[in-house]
Amino acid sequence: MPYHLFKCSQCIPEREKHAVIKGVGEDISMALPLGYLNTIPGTISERGCAYCGAKHVIGTPMKDVIHLSHGPVGCTYDTWQTKRYISDNNNFQLKYTFASDMKEKHIVFGAEQLLKKNILDAFAAFPDIKRMTIYQTCASALIGDDINALADEIMEENPDVDIFVCNSPGFGGPSQSGGHHKINIAWINQKVGTVNPSIDADYVINYVGEYNIQGDQEVMMDYFKRMGIYVLATFTGNGSYDDLRAMHKAHLNVLECARSAEYICNELRVRYGIPRMDIDGFGFEPLSASLRKVGLFFGIEERALTIIEEENARWQPELDWYKARLMHKKVCLWPGGSKLWHWANAIHEEMGVDVVSVYTKFGHQGDMEKGISRCEEGALAVDDPNELEGLEAMETLQPDIIFTGKRPGEVAKKIRVPYLNAHAYHNGPWKGFEGWVRFARDMYNGIYSPIHQLSLLDISQDEIPTDKGFVTNRMLSDADLSDEVRNDPNLRPYTGNYDCVSPLRNKVYPEFPRKEKEVSVA
Amino acid sequence: MSNDIQNKVEELVNYIMKKCLWQFHSRTWDRKRQNDNILGMTAQLIYGGDVKPATPEEKCYWADAVCLADAFRNRFGWLADMDRADKEALMTGLKERIDFLTVTGSLNLELTDVHY
Ligand code: SF4
Numbered sequence: 001m002p003y004h005l006f007k008c009s010q011c012i013p014e015r016e017k018h019a020v021i022k023g024v025g026e027d028i029s030m031a032l033p034l035g036y037l038n039t040i041p042g043t044i045s046e047r048g049c050a051y052c053g054a055k056h057v058i059g060t061p062m063k064d065v066i067h068l069s070h071g072p073v074g075c076t077y078d079t080w081q082t083k084r085y086i087s088d089n090n091n092f093q094l095k096y097t098f099a100s101d102m103k104e105k106h107i108v109f110g111a112e113q114l115l116k117k118n119i120l121d122a123f124a125a126f127p128d129i130k131r132m133t134i135y136q137t138c139a140s141a142l143i144g145d146d147i148n149a150l151a152d153e154i155m156e157e158n159p160d161v162d163i164f165v166c167n168s169p170g171f172g173g174p175s176q177s178g179g180h181h182k183i184n185i186a187w188i189n190q191k192v193g194t195v196n197p198s199i200d201a202d203y204v205i206n207y208v209g210e211y212n213i214q215g216d217q218e219v220m221m222d223y224f225k226r227m228g229i230y231v232l233a234t235f236t237g238n239g240s241y242d243d244l245r246a247m248h249k250a251h252l253n254v255l256e257c258a259r260s261a262e263y264i265c266n267e268l269r270v271r272y273g274i275p276r277m278d279i280d281g282f283g284f285e286p287l288s289a290s291l292r293k294v295g296l297f298f299g300i301e302e303r304a305l306t307i308i309e310e311e312n313a314r315w316q317p318e319l320d321w322y323k324a325r326l327m328h329k330k331v332c333l334w335p336g337g338s339k340l341w342h343w344a345n346a347i348h349e350e351m352g353v354d355v356v357s358v359y360t361k362f363g364h365q366g367d368m369e370k371g372i373s374r375c376e377e378g379a380l381a382v383d384d385p386n387e388l389e390g391l392e393a394m395e396t397l398q399p400d401i402i403f404t405g406k407r408p409g410e411v412a413k414k415i416r417v418p419y420l421n422a423h424a425y426h427n428g429p430w431k432g433f434e435g436w437v438r439f440a441r442d443m444y445n446g447i448y449s450p451i452h453q454l455s456l457l458d459i460s461q462d463e464i465p466t467d468k469g470f471v472t473n474r475m476l477s478d479a480d481l482s483d484e485v486r487n488d489p490n491l492r493p494y495t496g497n498y499d500c501v502s503p504l505r506n507k508v509y510p511e512f513p514r515k516e517k518e519v520s521v522a
Numbered sequence: 523m524s525n526d527i528q529n530k531v532e533e534l535v536n537y538i539m540k541k542c543l544w545q546f547h548s549r550t551w552d553r554k555r556q557n558d559n560i561l562g563m564t565a566q567l568i569y570g571g572d573v574k575p576a577t578p579e580e581k582c583y584w585a586d587a588v589c590l591a592d593a594f595r596n597r598f599g600w601l602a603d604m605d606r607a608d609k610e611a612l613m614t615g616l617k618e619r620i621d622f623l624t625v626t627g628s629l630n631l632e633l634t635d636v637h638y
Binding site for chain 2: 027028029031032034036251252258262263266267273274275276277278279280285286289292293294296297341345364365366369370373374
């Protein structure tokens with residue numbers, strides 16, 4: 001598997017070891033991109049900082065918490081407002097973002113008193129919220145404010161509040177991944193085991209590495225509830241602070257995004273003996289296998305099989321409608337850390353697209369092992385790419401669409417390549433059976449958008465046809481289909497509702513008989 | 523190992539690498555433990571034996587093993603025609619190859635980190 005040096009990076013030869021092309025018959029023992037290293041000076045990375053990884057990926061999706069950054073206001077504001085980690089409590093954690101607003105004078109004179117005032121003001125402004133997380137930033141770390149001591153002082157003075165402190169300043173790691181690690185370890189060290197609720201359920205899991213992007217967690221909760229499984233805590237999307245303090249009481253950790261949250265599962269396994277089961281919530285086949293595995297673990301496989309059968313019957317005709325129209329479209333799968341391996345094989349097999357490139361901004365070599373294994377021969381795999389490399393790859397590979405974040409996505413649009421937001425989604429949720437069809441629909445709409453077709457014409461130089469009317473996406477997608485496929489009565493495009501998440505919040509679930517020999521984990 | 527068995531091993535390897543996640547835990551000792559337990563149980567199931575997991579940890583391995591054994595049987599029809607000796611050669615070859623790809627031949631520099 002040859003390493004690949006982009007032409008634009010020839011002046012940074014170290015970059016060569018960060019990209020490979022998967023050749024015919026080659027495997028990951030032959031070449032593997034380097035990963036999780038400091039970005040090479042001179043290459044303009046697309047990564048986030050370790051503070052952002054701790055707070056904006058993992059901490060802030062917790063829903064019943066005041067999340068406060070101790071630092072300049074820009075740290076917290078600049079990326080949080082683009083997130084779509086929704087919750088079922090009216091999105092408190094999305095609507096409000098808090099910062100101590102450090103200025104130059106605080107760098108000189110210290111900012112602990114400023115922080116204390118901010119903490120008390122925030123609790124006073126939201127008297128119903130009694131939980132807080134505080135995040136160190138570069139500025140507060142450099143001057144050495146002792147946030148933990150301050151938090152202890154406030155908890156002593158106000159016994160009804162509980163505060164978690166995360167010391168993961170921006171410079172505390174090569175990328176946001178350093179922050180994921182730090183907050184995982186900080187949470188288990190500081191908070192797990194500090195509450196002990198009595199749990200009256202036979203089957204108890206923590207759902208870990210799931211951030212409820214546009215409702216993903218709620219979709220998966222629906223399946224677990226239909227199986228009679230009690231989800232004690234979700235780490236962390238739509239999750240409750242106090243539930244997460246009780247993670248030690250689960251029977252099983254079901255792990256979705258291993259990149260951001262395997263650490264806490266590993267520690268829970270070592271410290272409390274709770275097994276870790278890695279699952280895939282994306283794709284009909286991987287999701288079916290995942291639900292079955294969880295069912296097998298608890299001895300309730302039949303319940304999982306019933307759901308799998310129902311959901312496949314409902315949604316397969318719709319997925320296949322899109323598959324027929326997405327066949328052999330070329331995609332670049334360029335997410336942050338884990339979706340390259342969650343999606344690479346599932347979109348190829350279930351939606352028919354060809355993954356011509358995978359990249360990861362902050363993944364480790366383990367993510368590349370998974371991602372490269374799961375994509376087909378010929379794919380270009382890149383670690384920590386820069387903008388010029390992305391442009392060069394798009395020019396060479398000519399993808400029909402790319403899945404990436406907002407910043408590289410907007411760059412792609414400028415060269416007329418449509419993109420879907422791999423981090424926050426377009427019209428998610430994309431997890432679950434219905435969600436997977438919504439992903440296919442977004443992909444279809446992106447590739448066959450009539451507006452996108454118009455954008456391919458440059459009015460400053462191209463001849464603009466005046467004899468053609470406006471076309472629809474269906475006219476574009478079906479032009480080359482056989483009549484048999486075009487008119488297949490068994491296939492249909494998405495028929496779900498605009499909002500498929502809110503109705504789940506009021507859904508009533510069946511009661512299952514309790515296990516004969518009742519095992520209480522209380 | 524005959525060429526035929528070797529080719530069949532590669533088909534199984536390809537399935538695991540495309541569909542499974544358990545083989546990619548983050549440290550050498552973790553990966554060895556996963557491979558030993560899950561592939562060990564899968565082999566027993568493929569040979570027609572019964573696996574009785576007792577602890578939660580064993581149940582977790584077993585759940586992956588049951589799904590893997592079923593997938594092998596469903597996808598690779600030739601498995602049903604193999605005798606026990608060939609099945610043993612196949613599963614031994616599979617274990618060796620997965621151990622190589624994920625542990626002994628892995629280029630992942632983080633595998634030997636002493637911490638998680
Ligand atoms: S790198 Fe430092 S200053 Fe920049 S956003 Fe991150 S914590 Fe704030």
